[in-house]
Amino acid sequence: MADPAQKSSDEPLIEPACAVFRRFLKQQGLKFTSERAKILNAVLSKSSVFEADQLLTEMRDVGHSVSRPTIYRTLKHLRHANIIRQVLIDAKQSHYQLSIGQDPQSYLVCIDTNEIFAVAAPEIDEFTRKICSDHGFEPVSHRLIMYGVSPKSQAAEDDESSGNEVLR
Amino acid sequence: MADPAQKSSDEPLIEPACAVFRRFLKQQGLKFTSERAKILNAVLSKSSVFEADQLLTEMRDVGHSVSRPTIYRTLKHLRHANIIRQVLIDAKQSHYQLSIGQDPQSYLVCIDTNEIFAVAAPEIDEFTRKICSDHGFEPVSHRLIMYGVSPKSQAAEDDESSGNEVLR
DNA sequence: CTTGCTGCAAAAGTTTTGCACACGT
DNA sequence: ACGTGTGCAAAACTTTTGCAGCAAG
Numbered sequence: 001m002a003d004p005a006q007k008s009s010d011e012p013l014i015e016p017a018c019a020v021f022r023r024f025l026k027q028q029g030l031k032f033t034s035e036r037a038k039i040l041n042a043v044l045s046k047s048s049v050f051e052a053d054q055l056l057t058e059m060r061d062v063g064h065s066v067s068r069p070t071i072y073r074t075l076k077h078l079r080h081a082n083i084i085r086q087v088l089i090d091a092k093q094s095h096y097q098l099s100i101g102q103d104p105q106s107y108l109v110c111i112d113t114n115e116i117f118a119v120a121a122p123e124i125d126e127f128t129r130k131i132c133s134d135h136g137f138e139p140v141s142h143r144l145i146m147y148g149v150s151p152k153s154q155a156a157e158d159d160e161s162s163g164n165e166v167l168r
Numbered sequence: 169m170a171d172p173a174q175k176s177s178d179e180p181l182i183e184p185a186c187a188v189f190r191r192f193l194k195q196q197g198l199k200f201t202s203e204r205a206k207i208l209n210a211v212l213s214k215s216s217v218f219e220a221d222q223l224l225t226e227m228r229d230v231g232h233s234v235s236r237p238t239i240y241r242t243l244k245h246l247r248h249a250n251i252i253r254q255v256l257i258d259a260k261q262s263h264y265q266l267s268i269g270q271d272p273q274s275y276l277v278c279i280d281t282n283e284i285f286a287v288a289a290p291e292i293d294e295f296t297r298k299i300c301s302d303h304g305f306e307p308v309s310h311r312l313i314m315y316g317v318s319p320k321s322q323a324a325e326d327d328e329s330s331g332n333e334v335l336r
Numbered sequence: 337c338t339t340g341c342t343g344c345a346a347a348a349g350t351t352t353t354g355c356a357c358a359c360g361t
Numbered sequence: 362a363c364g365t366g367t368g369c370a371a372a373a374c375t376t377t378t379g380c381a382g383c384a385a386g
Contacts (some may be wrong), residue, residue: 031340031385053375059185068368072197088313091351092261108305121299124292128314131289136278136319145311145352146296151304161370199360199365235368240351259376261350304341 015106017044017083017100038064039074040083049087049095049107049116089116089145105143110150119148183214185251192249196237197253206232207242208251217255217275217284257284257313273311278318306333 021040028069042059044048056071056116075096078084087095097118106121124144132139189208190200211218211226224239243264246252255263257277265286274289292312300307 013169021304026386029340031377033341034383035342055363061299069344070342073341086259088256088259091256094259106299108300108303110305111308114177117303119299119303121295124312127289127295128312131287132276132314132316135285135287136274137278137314137321138322139316140279141316142312142314144292144296145299146305146307146311147309147311147315148300148305150306154304154306197365201360201366203367234366236350237352237369242368281369 020080020100021081021083027079030077035070036074036077039066039071041077043075043078043084043096043098046098046160048118049089049097051093052096053093071142076133085141087143088112106139107143107145109145109152111145111147112149112153115150188268189249189251191248192251193245199243203234203238204242204245206242207234208246211246211252211264211266214254214266216286217257217261217265219261221261224248253309255311258282273309275311275313276318277315278321279315280321281315283318312324 013093018037018040025032025036025088027083039055042055042064046055052071052075054066054077056066056068059066073085076084079086079096083098083100084096085099087097087107089095089107092128095116106119106124108117109115121144124142128142131137186208189204193200193204201246206227207223210223210232211270214223220236220243221241223243223265224234225236243252247254247264251268252264253265253314254273255265257263257275263284274287274292276287277283277329282295289312296310297307
């Protein structure tokens with residue numbers, strides 16, 4: 001967490017991310033439009049994992065009108081700019097996570113409620129490096145997803161088993 | 169050719185898996201049909217990760233005609249019977265992996281070729297248990313996906329960057 | 337002014353479902 | 362015989378794409 005000037009751990013570096021994105025776009029010959037700015041801001045406001053459609057709904061609720069295609073196109077650019085990453089927790093649709101501030105890359109998923117919690121698991125890093133080198137791989141990134149029963153669901157365990165599809 | 173009491177480590181326990189599936193189906197009031205048997209056998213022949221459509225194609229090539237809906241319906245039952253599990257490596261479609269013989273639950277994905285290698289990483293187990301308990305979760309299962317560059321791709325690194333979409 | 341961007345509508349892709357008929361128990 | 366399974370066709374769903382007008386550099 002070596003930041004150039006100041007380290008606010010609550011506000012997730014809004015200015016830098018915007019600068020990173022603008023630099024990336026310019027370098028690719030792409031344009032920084034108001035839609036892209038609004039989507040980036042919406043993304044920066046997410047503290048945990050989010051879905052494309054969720055983003056669209058929330059932006060429209062706030063009065064920002066963006067089309068679904070533009071959301072997807074911008075998410076793709078944000079991925080290539082290494083500002084967000086895809087998470088793949090659910091087979092139904094993609095999830096995304098901000099990756100520019102901190103990058104947990106580890107997730108706890110409750111198999112009852114489908115809630116997703118990003119958690120820190122720094123020890124995993126060295127293990128993945130070791131495994132990669134054992135197999136001759138050059139490590140790039142990794143993702144650890146753990147499925148289990150959240151404390152809340154353990155408490156409500158005697159209720160009807162909450163008709164949710166169990167994902168494993 | 170399979171005698172009741174013999175353990176070959178190459179053949180991945182065909183009889184047991186079939187028995188497990190039949191027991192599961194009976195217990196659920198479901199039926200063991202020839203299609204389900206054929207799909208189970210096709211699944212048991214897969215040594216690594218596979219896709220639903222791949223399974224369909226391979227079965228048809230061998231002369232077994234099954235419909236796509238039946239494949240999906242049967243895969244769902246196999247999941248609930250804990251014979252296979254979903255892997256979620258690619259946003260495009262689901263991947264599945266046999267989980268009844270051995271369960272690696274760790275994967276090396278080459279970001280150039282998209283090849284997927286299942287690898288053993290037993291040390292991860294105790295870490296995930298620790299992380300779960302740190303957060304009050306009751307651990308159920310987990311999955312570790314590592315992205316990197318395979319030895320083969322590192323060798324061919326100077327070629328054109330193989331127009332593949334990089335998944336992260 | 338040139339080039340890329342947006343929104344609409346529609347396409348593409350995987351996965352699911354309704355229904356009539358067939359099969360396992 | 363009963364109830365469940367199968368295949369077909371079509372729906373549902375997320376994500377992508379073609380195109381005409383619009384906006385950023």
